[in-house]
Amino acid sequence: MKRLTTGGRINRDTPVTMCFDGRDLPGFEGDTLASALLAAGHKTVGRSFKYHRRRGVYSAGVEEPNAMVTLHEGAFREPNTRATCVEAQDGLVAASQNAWPNIHLDIGAVNNLLSPFFSAGFYYKTFIGPFSGTGFWMWCERFIRRASGMGRAVHLPDPDTYEKVTTTCDVLVIGGGAAGLSAALAAGRKGARVILAEQDTVLGGAILSDPVGGESDFWLKQIELELHTLPNIRILTRASVFGAYDSDTYGMVEHLSGCEGQPRQRYWQIHAPRAVMATGAIERPMVFGNNDLPGVMLAGAVRSYLNRFAVLAGQTALVATNNDSAYATAIDLASAGAGVTVVDTRTEVPQALREQAETAGIRVLRGHAVIAARGRKCVTSALVAPLDQNGQPLQLACDLIAASAGWSPNVHLWSQLYKTPEYRPESACFIPRALFEAHLQPAGLVTAPMEMAQIITDGFARGSEAAGPDGDAGTVPESFDGGPLWSGNFGPVWCAPGVKGKAFVDLQHDVKLSDIDQAHLEGYVSVEHLKRYTTTGMATDQGKLANVNALARMADLQEREIAEAGTTTFRPPFTPVTIGALVGQDHGAHVRPTRRTPIHDWHVAQGAALAEAGLWKRAWYYPQGDEDVGAAYRREAAHVRAHIGLVDVSTLGKIAVQGPDAATFLNRVYTNGWKSLRPGRIRYGVMLREDGIVLDDGATARLGEHEYFMTTTTANAAKILADFERRLQSDWRDLKVHVTSLTDQFAAMALAGPKSRALLQTLCPDVDLSPEALPNNSFVEATIAEHPVRLHRMSFSGELAYEIYTPSGHGQPVWQAIMTAGAPHRIIAYGTESMGTLRIEKGHVAGPELDGRTTMEDLGLAGLASSKKPFVGSVLRHRPLLQSEDRAQLVGLLVEGDEGARGGSLIFAKGAAPEGHGEGWVTSATYSPALGKYIAMAFVKNGQARLGEEVQIVNLLENQTSSARLISHHFFDPEGERQNG
Amino acid sequence: MIRIHCPICGQRSETEFSYYGDATVKRPDEHETDPALWVDYVFTRDNPRGWHREYWHHVQGCRQWLVLERNTLTHEVSACHLASEASS
Known part of the structure; x- marks a missing residue:
């Protein structure tokens, strides 16, 4: 070399x-x-x-x-x-x-x-037999895994940056060889917006493997010059189109490693109504003994190294071929001073080609094939035998075997869209079927043409067609001498009979000819099974070299034609794609949007611990000193019941329901009646799904004659809005109602505790907040520190409480004003954890109870189902199993001991063995500062009839059991005296 | 990647839309009390191989509900109308 x-x-x-x-x-x-x-x-x-x-x-x-x-x-x-x-x-x-x-x-x-033990399917065979599933097998398996495989992935975060681009063009040309360049030229001349994508660093494709300064170089320079004058052509090099998808979408990766100021890779999604696939072909290996020895190479590759990189891969070369194309390699090697012998499997070689070779001093052995490469560390000789088996094998000294068993067109992208390519026996390759309506049209070597002029003419024609009828593509560029092509004069032999030693079909996965034979003997008939059993074509190269040879062997053994055996399925990506490129910038906090409430900055400034609730960041608790969450929520919850607290509930879903039919609409989506709700009042409501299961709950205020303000749970806000929109745009088009999300437009905070009225009165001195003027479940508009607010008197905590709504921009000043004015009343901010404690003490249902499996009866809310009107789910909620008496019903648990219960724990009758699914499950649990006990909400079979009964709570995950008594889930102030006072 | 021609926004990528389901089923009348009809509406679906009518929501766009004619085999979309204008 x-x-x-x-x-x-x-x-x-x-x-x-x-x-x-x-x-x-x-x-x-x-x-x-x-x-x-x-x-x-x-x-x-x-x-x-x-x-x-x-x-x-x-x-x-x-x-x-x-x-x-x-x-x-x-x-x-x-x-x-x-x-x-x-x-x-x-x-x-x-x-x-x-x-x-x-x-x-x-x-x-x-x-x-040890290779006899590692033949096809050896790994699968270890799954059966005496050692399967034993400790010994597990032990061996570790070594099997370590011994195989390739490079090791890094376990550190990827420090590189990646980018994503989405773009459109009129014509995407994939491949920058002779055909692709001709296509781009034609489409570009017609004025189409063209993207020309070439995976190599420069344009030219196979031309780059021709000797420098030849006819093809001149052709390439001419075309490139003209392409650069057309501003509507965008040329991208280092850009691999790896996938063709529905709706004319193509995936591409641009490799920019080491390019100054660029990300490592850029992932492109290209929308192109028409595309030309000029992806060329890949040469196929000859299969013979030790055909993996260093020094055995593809013939075309040897020529590339010689002409493009000025590397002479061997001094004494043996060129093994079954087609014309390898003669170009042989002749170029000879011109560079190497001794060359061509071993051609064919007896008939075109006269002109033979003469050309012999003039160059090349010895041509016709009707011969290499049966084995020899050498310890690299090729030192080759064993060559006549195919008619008349005569002895010859041993020829050589340091390079350049082999060509034909070429495989890169039909991958086309096959991803249009499935099976067709087999062309005379060129021994799969080519795209003629599909005139296809938006992706092949051109060039991928169609196995017979001469260079056809590559250019076809490429030009496909480009011109893709650009549409308008414009003038001009004349087709003149052709050049492209040398001998592989597609005609093809000899069928790719593997001589009597090969010696290990003959590899799939080099990357070490699949030998004998493995294919063994799979056949073991009864593998389908090409897809053969692939998986032998793992041929399953390495990172996805069988670009191996597939056709493996198929040919299988077809031979089955005495069928390759066309009958078929191919395996082509799937994206054509070449490996780094996950980082697909991810782009969408990782970490950028995977999804982060939603912050208008009061978020205040929480952070106060040192609140934040919790994630869907996309939202919420204030979880406000630690004092070195408090943990447990200590903090107990303190906060107790403080609210004794004094006063303020919690940020801006994440609640808020929907404006407007229009003359708004009340009718609410009557349909909520289970209870809405026609009687007067302006200025608020009502709690429950919604069902069409199948009668509870969907969501919340309060809705009637702001005016035709205007309502609805709240939903934080989790269901988006889903419910979309559902309303669907109904109003399809089934309920007759209703004159408009729904608008106000979730982001309004800040909301709940002021709760016995002193909340007194505090609010100091902030809104002109508003009558007396129980008579503003009873529970009513609202009034007011200002706080000159900011507009709406005060909804309603309670989630069970205390005297007001929800204060204000446009988002006013959220923080209103919050601040309340906290400042509340200082004499010992106001605190409290977080979602203590808010949960307060609601469990009251027995209000929330997400853990509304889990998509529970009915109104299960939740003890059946009283809210109107019998006077139809509503969503009103018929199907009466399905017999939903009305069955032994369904699990919501109850409270008074938990003994000082551990409390965990959500998800199972409930068993006292003394029963904890087996199976039990009689119920815990949904929400907390320590109740108001009761001084651990409590929980749970669903228990027929629970309401069993109040007072002792049960076991079994936590199978942590292997803990505690006992509890079933009581009403309205643990604290069941009469509601505090909130109604 | 399906591309959908929204009557309001034009040609947009599938990622802006959410799929809902069969647009050929018809919700029974509000006052219908026969559970069999409701069971049929909620649970019974055809699973056609080929052309199908589907509800899609342009949730990241104009928020209009759309009725698409989509081929479940080839992913072709042949028509896209506003649900509010589609014939029921």
Whole structure:
């Protein structure tokens, strides 16, 4: 292997120094990591997945199965990158994988000797037999897992940044080779907005593998020049289109590592009504013994390294082929000074090609095939045999075997949309079916054309069609001599009979020819089963090299045609996509919006502990000193009952219900009657789902003749608004009602405690707050410190209480004014934890009780169901099982001991064995400062008839049992004297 | 990725919408008391392979409810109307 002093597309003026396995690795700008490794003589660059065999660079593109490396260090570490796709950059650090202690002396290579035990499906077979499920199996399994696999992922947070872009264009051209460039040119000339996406760093595709300065280079420069003059063409390089999705949407990743001021990768969602797929083809390996030995490469890759990177991969080359295309490699190698022998499986080789080869000093062996590569660390010779088996195998010395068994068009994107491609036997490949209505049209090598002119003409035509009927595409660019193509004159042999040694079908997953044979013997018939059993095509390369050969072998064994055997399903992504790119900036706190109440800053300034409630951040408790939540909520709850407290309830769902039919609407969505509610009054209501289960509860105030102000629970606010909108826009179009969310527009706070009226009166001296003027469940408008407020007299805590609503912008000053004025009354702010304690003491239901399984009867709320009118759920709530007497009913629990109960604990009758689901479950639990006891709410089978009974509370998670007595869940002030006073 | 042509907002991505369900079922009259009809409305659904009418909500857009003609096999959307204007 050597770097040539001239030629290639590398920039010799800009040398770079990288590091591979701790040693300096020189290269040039324009190199890939793989070309630099080859130039520096690294034959072995990794170890294989299962058998830890030596592997070298095999290809020059995205299909690379062997040269898998880990890039970077620390948190930046990235395993399983293909060295063939990594741009050479100064300071790049790369390491080989799957070898210990190093690739030259790898302990795991013992697997190679044990390979008879690791044949197809060996892992599955360990699931049955004497050791399955035993400790011994578990022990072995650890080693199996560690021995296989590739690079190790990093467990640190990813320090890189990523970006997402959504964009549109008229025509997306995928692939910047001859066909793609022609398509972009035609569409661009017609004035269409074009995105041309090329996964390589530069445009050109296969042209880049031609010798520098040839006809094709001239063609490329001409086209590029014109493309750059068209402002409607956007050219993106390093951009891989990896998926084609519904509604003409394409997924693409742009790789920007090392580009100044750019994120590491950018994920594009492109909406393109028309697209041209000029994705080219990938060469297929020949299968022979030891075809994985370093020094065996794809023929086209050898040519790429020679012409693009000025690396001569071998001095004595053997080119093994069954088609014309490899002759280009042979001739270029010979021109570069290598000794070349072509081993062609065909007996008939086109005359012109043969003469060209022989003129270049190449020996051509027709009707021969390589049956094995030989060499310990790398190829030193090849065993070549005549296919008619007349004559002895020859051993030919060589340091490079460049093999081509044909090419596989990259039909992936097309197949993601339009399913199965069709098999073309004469070129031994799958190509897209002709689908004239398809929005994604193939062009170029992906259609297995017979000559270069066809690639350009077809590309140009597809681009022009995609751009639509308007505009003028001009004339098709003239063609150039593209060299011999693979698609005609194809010889069917890709694997000679009598191959010797391990012959690999899937290099990356170490699947051998014999594994396919074994799967066949074991009765695997379907191609999808074969794939999963042998794992062929299941590595990170997704069978880009392996699939057709594996299929061909299977079809052979079944004595069927490949077309009958079919292919496996193509799914996105075409090339691996970093999760980070898909995530973009949407991680951590940016996954969802964070909602803060208008009073949030005050809570934070006061040192409140915050709790998450859906998207909301809520003040959970306000610790004094080193109080924990337990101490704080007891103090806060007791203080509210003794004095006064203020809690932020801005998160409540608030909906304006307006219109002449508003009362009718409320009558339908709530179970109770609303026609009698007078303006100025408030009513509690319960809503059901259509199936009769309780959905939500809340209070609604009648602000005017046709205007109501509804509150919902925090959790259900969005769902209920959407449900109202649906009903009003579909089934209930006859109702003249409009609903509007006011949740964000209003701050809300509840002032609770025996001194709340006195305090409020000092703040609103002109408003009559007497029980006669403002009884419970009524409201009045007022101002606090000149801010407009509405005072809803209602109570969730059971104390004398007022909910104060004010437009959001006034929330913080109103809160502040109340806290300041309340100081003489010893006012405190209290959080959601003590608010929960107060509501449990009162026996009010909340989220844990409204769990989507409970009925009005279960909750003791049946009295709120009107019998005089229909409402949502009014018929189905009477279904027999929902009315059954032994349903679990809401009760209170007086819990003994000093631990309390945990929500979710099961309830069993006293003395019963704690087995099965029990007779009920705990929903909400707290310590009650008012009662001086631990209490809880629970659902217990037929519970209301069992009040007074002793039961067991069993916490199976923590293995704790306590006893409790069933009592009314209205623990505190059941008559409501405090709130009504 | 489905793209939906909202009559109010134009062509928008699926991520702005929420799916609700079958738009071919008809809610019984408000005063209907036969439970069988209500059970049918709430629980009985066809699961067609091919074209279907569905409610979608442009929840991150104009908040209009839409009736879509969507092919459950190919994800094609052939028509999209405001629910408030759709023929029932």
